[in-house]
Amino acid sequence: MRKIGVLTSGGDSPGMNAAVMSVARSAAMYGIPLIGIKRGYNGLLRKSANLKDDMQELTLELVLDIADDPGTYLRTARCLEFKEKKYQEKAVKTLKSMQIDGLVVIGGDGSFRGAQALCDLGVPCIGIPGTIDNDLPYTEMSLGYDTAVNVCVEAIRKIRATSRSHDRPAVVEVMGRHCGDIALTAAVSTGSEIVVVPEVPWTVEGVAMQLQRQLNQGNYRATIVVAEGCWESMAPFDLYNFLTSRGKPCYPEEPMSAVRFASVMKRMCGMVEARANVIGYVQRGAEPTARDSAFAFEAGNLAVRLLRDGISNQVIGMQKGKVFYMPIEKALKKERYFNRPLFDLVNSL
Numbered sequence: 001m002r003k004i005g006v007l008t009s010g011g012d013s014p015g016m017n018a019a020v021m022s023v024a025r026s027a028a029m030y031g032i033p034l035i036g037i038k039r040g041y042n043g044l045l046r047k048s049a050n051l052k053d054d055m056q057e058l059t060l061e062l063v064l065d066i067a068d069d070p071g072t073y074l075r076t077a078r079c080l081e082f083k084e085k086k087y088q089e090k091a092v093k094t095l096k097s098m099q100i101d102g103l104v105v106i107g108g109d110g111s112f113r114g115a116q117a118l119c120d121l122g123v124p125c126i127g128i129p130g131t132i133d134n135d136l137p138y139t140e141m142s143l144g145y146d147t148a149v150n151v152c153v154e155a156i157r158k159i160r161a162t163s164r165s166h167d168r169p170a171v172v173e174v175m176g177r178h179c180g181d182i183a184l185t186a187a188v189s190t191g192s193e194i195v196v197v198p199e200v201p202w203t204v205e206g207v208a209m210q211l212q213r214q215l216n217q218g219n220y221r222a223t224i225v226v227a228e229g230c231w232e233s234m235a236p237f238d239l240y241n242f243l244t245s246r247g248k249p250c251y252p253e254e255p256m257s258a259v260r261f262a263s264v265m266k267r268m269c270g271m272v273e274a275r276a277n278v279i280g281y282v283q284r285g286a287e288p289t290a291r292d293s294a295f296a297f298e299a300g301n302l303a304v305r306l307l308r309d310g311i312s313n314q315v316i317g318m319q320k321g322k323v324f325y326m327p328i329e330k331a332l333k334k335e336r337y338f339n340r341p342l343f344d345l346v347n348s349l
């Protein structure tokens, strides 16, 4: 390997910087110069006027202290045109011109598809899972998920404390576009009474009945944890007619949201108040937990060792507590498992 490149792609995730630091220390130890590529695959398409805005040599001096920092030092971005072959070929040209013989890609499944495309064009790539969503079925851990869950748990505990003081239920929206893992784990870890996720179809009336059951039991401060993407799996509901007929302004085409959902619950269950909280980007911009940082450290080193040893087109993961690797193509074909029994348990107690 003359040089190795590293990039972060997709949504940022806590632990990405720790992985870059580990890649840098490992590359330095094996005597391989390391180039940091900026803003995901955009950097490989050389969109900036100055080379240094697209890539820079990552010396130890630059990255030794970034491991604990949230966000990603290399910046990240979505680069939609990279799905097209002509742009992938352009990236290969850039890599060749920079004498970069191998690439470490830190990101989620979309980023891994990009890495697979580069592998198909002859560029050795290794993927490190970095997404808070935990939607990569081949691995038990993805950088940022543990941190995101812990941020949610801390927030929900506080929300439940004030909900308890005021005897009023709360709707808490957490991240997860197509994946309800953050919502489910956060709900289980906080004793929240109801959880709603994109994986399981649901009705507004059904959740109102669940909440009513809690109220009937004297639990006036039940927490409904909803995953950001759960509105997609909601059965059609006439929000406009429901809210406007009950004196709450709403426009005809307005979609459901945590705030509107809390309003609907309040009116369906005849409560004085129900409050919505959207935890949002504090989940993604948090400092990594020790668990995420430790995984990043091991994964970063393994990625460089694999490239050094001529092993490529692999993604790194965690299975039964051990770091391992497997072919990207195979990993992307794995079916995702959603813990339905746990989901049913939370909603049935």
Ligand SMILES: Nc1ncnc2c1ncn2[C@@H]1O[C@H](COP(=O)(O)OP(=O)(O)OP(=O)(O)O)[C@@H](O)[C@H]1O
Residues within 6 Å of the ligand: 009, 010, 011, 012, 040, 041, 077, 078, 079, 080, 081, 082, 083, 084, 107, 108, 109, 110, 111, 112, 113, 114, 115, 117, 130, 131, 132, 133
């Ligand atoms: N099929 C594909 N072929 C080539 N590149 C792809 C493909 N899908 C995605 N990418 C590249 O990966 C980038 C990130 O993808 P995506 O937005 O799906 O995020 P991700 O890596 O899955 O992470 P997260 O879901 O956590 O945001 C895209 O903007 C694009 O540059």
Ligand SMILES: O=P(O)(O)OC[C@H]1O[C@](O)(CO)[C@@H](O)[C@@H]1O
Residues within 6 Å of the ligand: 010, 011, 012, 131, 132, 133, 175, 176, 177, 228, 284
């Ligand atoms: O940065 P954006 O485009 O708002 O992305 C949000 C999405 O990214 C994720 O945080 C994953 O990185 C999802 O949970 C969320 O739906």
